[in-house]
Structure formats: structure tokens, C-alpha cells
Amino acid sequence: MDPFDAMSPRKVLERVSTLLGCSQTSNEVATYLDNHDELKHLREQFLLPKVAELPPSDLTLVDGTKECIYFVGNSLGLQPKMAKKYIDEELDKWAKTGVHGHVQGSRPWAWAENNIEGLMANVLSFYKPTAKRHKILLEDKAFPSDHYAVESQIQLKGYDPKQSMLLMKPRPGEEVLRTEDILDTIEKEGDSIAVVLFSGVQYYTGQLFDMAAITKAGQKKGCYVGFDCAHAVGNAELKLHDWGVDFACWCSYKYVNSGAGGLAGAFIHEKNARTVKPALTGWWGHNLKTRFRMDNEMDLLPGISGFRLSNQPILLVCPLQASLEVFAMTSMAALRKKSRLLTGYLECLIQHYYNKDESQPHKPYVHIITPSHPEERGCQLSLSFSVPIAAIFQELEKRGVACDMREPNVLRIAPVPLYNSFSDVHRFITVLGSALAASKELQQ
Numbered sequence: 001m002d003p004f005d006a007m008s009p010r011k012v013l014e015r016v017s018t019l020l021g022c023s024q025t026s027n028e029v030a031t032y033l034d035n036h037d038e039l040k041h042l043r044e045q046f047l048l049p050k051v052a053e054l055p056p057s058d059l060t061l062v063d064g065t066k067e068c069i070y071f072v073g074n075s076l077g078l079q080p081k082m083a084k085k086y087i088d089e090e091l092d093k094w095a096k097t098g099v100h101g102h103v104q105g106s107r108p109w110a111w112a113e114n115n116i117e118g119l120m121a122n123v124l125s126f127y128k129p130t131a132k133r134h135k136i137l138l139e140d141k142a143f144p145s146d147h148y149a150v151e152s153q154i155q156l157k158g159y160d161p162k163q164s165m166l167l168m169k170p171r172p173g174e175e176v177l178r179t180e181d182i183l184d185t186i187e188k189e190g191d192s193i194a195v196v197l198f199s200g201v202q203y204y205t206g207q208l209f210d211m212a213a214i215t216k217a218g219q220k221k222g223c224y225v226g227f228d229c230a231h232a233v234g235n236a237e238l239k240l241h242d243w244g245v246d247f248a249c250w251c252s253y254k255y256v257n258s259g260a261g262g263l264a265g266a267f268i269h270e271k272n273a274r275t276v277k278p279a280l281t282g283w284w285g286h287n288l289k290t291r292f293r294m295d296n297e298m299d300l301l302p303g304i305s306g307f308r309l310s311n312q313p314i315l316l317v318c319p320l321q322a323s324l325e326v327f328a329m330t331s332m333a334a335l336r337k338k339s340r341l342l343t344g345y346l347e348c349l350i351q352h353y354y355n356k357d358e359s360q361p362h363k364p365y366v367h368i369i370t371p372s373h374p375e376e377r378g379c380q381l382s383l384s385f386s387v388p389i390a391a392i393f394q395e396l397e398k399r400g401v402a403c404d405m406r407e408p409n410v411l412r413i414a415p416v417p418l419y420n421s422f423s424d425v426h427r428f429i430t431v432l433g434s435a436l437a438a439s440k441e442l443q444q
Contacts (some may be wrong), residue, residue, distance in 0.1 A: 003036050006013050009344020009374070025352055033345070039338050043419045045326045046078040046257070051400030058398035061434075068400045069428050073416035074203075074231060077257030079319070080326055086318035101314075111288065112317045116324055126224040126247055126276060127153050127195050133222070134159050137185065139177065140167040143203045146228050149201040150197060166193065175369040176207045183217045190206045190221025197225075200232025200248075204406055206370035206380035208236055212243040219244065230254060231334050233265065234418075235339075235350050235378040237332045240267050249274070255379075255416065257323040263316045266304050273303035282309030326418065338417040340374040345422055346381055346415055347372070349429045354436075356386070369410065380414040382406075387439065395435035401428060 001013050017024040034040060048418065050066030051057050070078060093101045093234075099362055102110040134157075136150050154164045170177050170184060185195065198217040201208050210229055218225035226247040232238060236253030241250050248267040252258040268276060277300070278285060285306040287299040300306045347368060354366035366442045370377050385392060393405040404412040415425055 003033055003341065009341050010348055012341055013348055027423070027426050028096075030345075030422040033341070033422040037338065037422070039330055039334060039417060040421065042326060042329060043421065044073060045081055045329075046419045047081055048078060048419065049402075054397070054400060054402060056394070056397035057400050062399045064400075066400065068402055068433065069424050070402045070420065071161055071413045071415055071428065072402045072404050073419075074235075074254055074256075074258060074412055074414035077234075077254055077323070077416070078419055079259065080257055080322035082322035082325065083319035084257065086322055087315055090314050090318060107314065107317060107321070109314045110311060112314055113312045116317060116321050126226060127157065129154075129157050129159055129164070129194050133192055133194045134164045135165045135166045135189065136164060136195045137168065137189070137193050137218075137223075138196055138197045139199060139202060140169040141202075141204055142197075142199065143228065143230070146197065146199070172276060176202070176205050176371055177209075178429065179210045179213060182209075182214055186214070186217045186221055186223070190218070190223055193218070193221065193223045195224045195226065200227045200238065200250075201230040201235060201378045201380070203231050204382060204410060204412075206377050206382045206412070208232070208371075208375070208377050210376075211245065212239075215243050215245050219246075231380070232378065234327070235380075235416075237336055241269060245269060245273075247276075249440070252320055252323075255417075255418075256320070256327075258316065258320040261316075263312060263320050266307065268304045268307075278307045280309070281306070284308035284310050334402065335417045338381045342415045342417055342420065342422065342425065343377070343379050343381060344374060346413065346425045346428070349425065350381070350383070353433065364440065378414075379416055380412055383411045383413060384409050384413070387436075391439035392435050395438045396431060399431045399434060401431055401435075 003016055006011075007015070013029060016029050017026070020026070020032060022028045048067045048070060050064060051062055051066050051068050052059060054068055057064060080431045089105075089189045090101070090107070093105050097104055102108060107115050127146045138146060138150055150165060151161045154161045166185075166189060168177055168182060171181070175303065186193065196214060197212060198209050199209060227245060229248050229250040231239060231254060233250040233252070234257075243256050245267070246269055250265050251262065252265060253260055253262040256262075281298060281300065283291065285301055285308045287301055290299045350366055350368060354364070356365040356367070357363055364385060364387045367386075369382045369384050370380065387407060389409055389411055391404070393411060396403060406412060413428070
């Protein structure tokens with residue numbers, strides 16, 4: 001049987017446990033799934049820290065020689081093994097050839113980005129307010145970078161953010177936005193909205209937005225529609241062109257593993273390629289064929305290429321290339337297939353062990369705020385606890401778990417299909433039990 005077929009994660013676990021004659025919570029299930037994982041070899045393309053190498057680890061509690069449980073790829077992806085080799089190549093070329101490195105070698109500095117554009121493909125001036133149409137629609141708890149960018153753009157154009165920022169909140173008592181509520185807001189407010197700007201995946205809740213439906217609804221009302229795909233690229237299948245998305249941007253150091261502060265990416269739909277121009281132009285937005293004539297007559301490249309200001313930092317190109325080459329060994333469809341099951345496995349084990357139990361009112365429990373439907377989330381589960389999370393987070397870190405705490409009360413757990421295993425998930429569940437018990441003792 002193929003455990004990664006189209007069945008729901010819960011049904012897959014039922015079938016596997018029946019086949020093995022064991023409980024769904026048995027480590028035998030994790031081992032079976034790992035053995036049948038067609039992508040397990042990709043883990044070998046990354047450097048996974050040992051428990052002892054993580055600064056918070058307490059080696060009196062955990063075996064330091066084991067690989068850590070790295071569930072924080074939603075914040076910083078692991079280092080591809082080839083990254084150091086590629087960086088060393090460029091440092092060596094710089095040392096030996098100097099300025100000639102601009103045009104020599106496997107990644108000439110003058111156009112090194114051209115080497116990775118095709119790999120990335122396999123994975124702003126849109127706000128022009130008028131008295132009638134001046135609002136920007138976004139999530140109430142958008143990532144601060146997005147919130148500040150929108151706020152400052154509105155102020156830059158002479159408008160008041162209190163009047164022009166349209167912030168969407170979930171319904172009372174709910175944690176994620178309903179798609180129908182987003183579409184209803186666009187329908188009602190669309191005539192006054194200049195830009196609809198949402199995350200692809202919401203950083204705090206892990207919700208994967210229906211980008212196709214939001215784009216269709218926004219454009220029907222005459223709005224530009226764009227997405228911050230920082231938590232979606234490398235995590236979800238993106239069909240920005242097919243969906244008709246006007247623009248998108250993303251960082252590459254999370255699920256695309258390019259290293260802290262790595263190169264960003266951006267997209268402008270071809271329908272806007274010649275009508276939407278950069279507010280500020282730079283030399284690198286000039287057509288390469290005529291760029292070095294130095295006549296100061298701008299020959300602007302169409303589309304997103306025209307938005308470039310300067311040549312790319314070659315030492316940041318290298319780790320991105322190393323990671324994208326790993327992505328080229330598989331497909332986003334295959335990664336998503338594994339991800340649905342991997343995150344579904346985590347969800348099932350959490351619900352089995354840590355659901356609220358009315359018969360044990362003092363037992364700590366976990367509430368998953370991320371949508372339960374696999375098509376409405378990426379790989380991340382956001383966990384809310386019935387007890388203060390700071391102590392739990394600290395105890396997890398002591399035991400070799402790398403995860404992410406976000407105020408006010410969420411741990412973000414992201415099993416990444418590119419390098420995480422089902423055994424990682426099973427180990428995490430065991431460690432979580434120890435962390436909960438230890439944190440409870442500290443509170444007594």
C-alpha cells in the first residue's frame with residue numbers, strides 16, 4: 001500500500017496500524033511511514049544540528065549525540081550541505097580573479113540571479129489611492145513587516161491609516177478568518193479598496209488562505225490583489241500566475257532554506273508587466289543588453305525585473321542556489337503530499353494525548369488553532385496551551401527541540417517535509433509529555 005495516497009491522514013494511520021497490528025500511537029507506525037517515504041533521502045541534503053549543539057539543551061535530560069527535533073523551519077530553514085561549498089567557490093574566485101569574477105565562473109556576479117530564477121519559478125507601486133478608492137484590506141494580525149509597510153504607504157500618499165487600513169478580524173470566539181467573511185468584506189467594501197493584501201499562510205495561526213478565491217473576488221471589484229508568501233513559498237503549492245494574482249513577495253530563509261536574511265523574491269503578473277512601474281528605479285532594472293552603455297537613458301526591463309535596484313549579493317545567491325537544487329530533486333506536489341500526512345500525523349497524536357479531558361480538570365491540554373482541513377494549512381500547527389507556555393517552551397528546548405514561541409500563547413510547530421521525518425514527530429510527542437510534566441512541577 002502507498003501510505004501517502006489521497007486518503008485523509010487519519011484514515012492512513014488507521015490502515016497502517018491495522019496492517020502492523022499495533023496502536024496508531026506506536027513508534028512502529030512512524031517507522032513504517034519513514035520506510036515508505038519516497039522523499040526521505042532529501043533529509044541527507046541538509047545539516048541537522050545535534051542536540052548537544054543547541055545552546056539551550058540540558059545534557060542531564062537528553063542524549064546530546066542525537067539529532068535535534070528541528071520543527072522551526074517556519075522561522076529559519078536548515079542549511080543545505082552544498083551552501084558552504086558554493087560560498088567557498090565565490091570567495092576563492094574573488095581572491096584569485098578579483099573584478100573578473102563579475103563575468104567569469106559558474107555564477108558570474110553580474111547576472112548570477114539568472115542562474116536561480118528558473119529554479120525559483122519551479123517553486124511596490126500598486127497602491128495608487130484616490131478619494132474614492134484608498135483603502136488597503138489586510139489581516140488584523142498581519143506580520144509586523146506587512147502592517148508597517150501598509151501603514152507607511154498610506155501615510156506616504158497623504159492618507160490616514162485609521163481611515164484607510166481595513167483590518168479583518170476573526171469572528172468572536174474564533175481564531176482564524178473564514179473565507180466567506182473575507183469574500184463578503186471585499187464585496188461590501190470593494191469599491192473603496194485599492195489593494196487587497198493578505199498572507200499566503202498566516203504566520204501566527206498557520207492558516208493557508210484561499211488565494212485563488214480572494215484574487216477573483218478582489219479583481220471583480222476593481223482592486224489589485226497581492227500576497228505576502230513568506231510562510232507559503234516552499235510550503236504550499238503556489239500558482240500565482242494561473243490564479244491571476246497581481247503581485248506577491250516573499251523571503252527565502254524560512255521554508256526555502258537560504259539562510260538568515262537571505263535574498264527575497266517577488267512576482268508581478270505578466271498582465272501588469274508594462275503598466276505597473278517601480279516608484280524608484282535603479283541601474284539593475286535597466287535592460288542587460290544596454291545596461292553598460294552608461295548613457296543614463298533608462299531602458300526599463302518589463303515586469304518584476306525592472307524593480308531591481310542593484311546587483312545581487314553573490315554570497316547570498318550561493319545558499320539559495322544550494323537549496324533550490326534540492327527542491328529540483330522533487331516537486332511541490334510531492335512535498336505537499338508528504339506534508340499533509342506528516343502534519344496530520346502530528347495533529348492526530350496531539351489530539352490523542354493532549355486533548356481536553358473533562359474527567360481530569362487539572363490535566364494540561366493543547367488546543368490546535370490551525371485549521372484542521374489539510375487544504376487550509378501548510379505544515380505548521382499552532383498550539384495553544386491551558387497552562388503558561390514559557391515554561392513549556394523552556395523545557396522543550398532543554399530536551400533538544402527547536403520550535404518557536406509567539407506571544408501571547410502559541411507554540412508554532414512546523415514539521416517540514418523536505419527534511420523532517422515521522423519519527424521526529426513521534427519523538428516530539430514523547431518529549432512534549434516530559435516538558436508538560438516538568439513545567440507542572442515548576443508551577444507547584
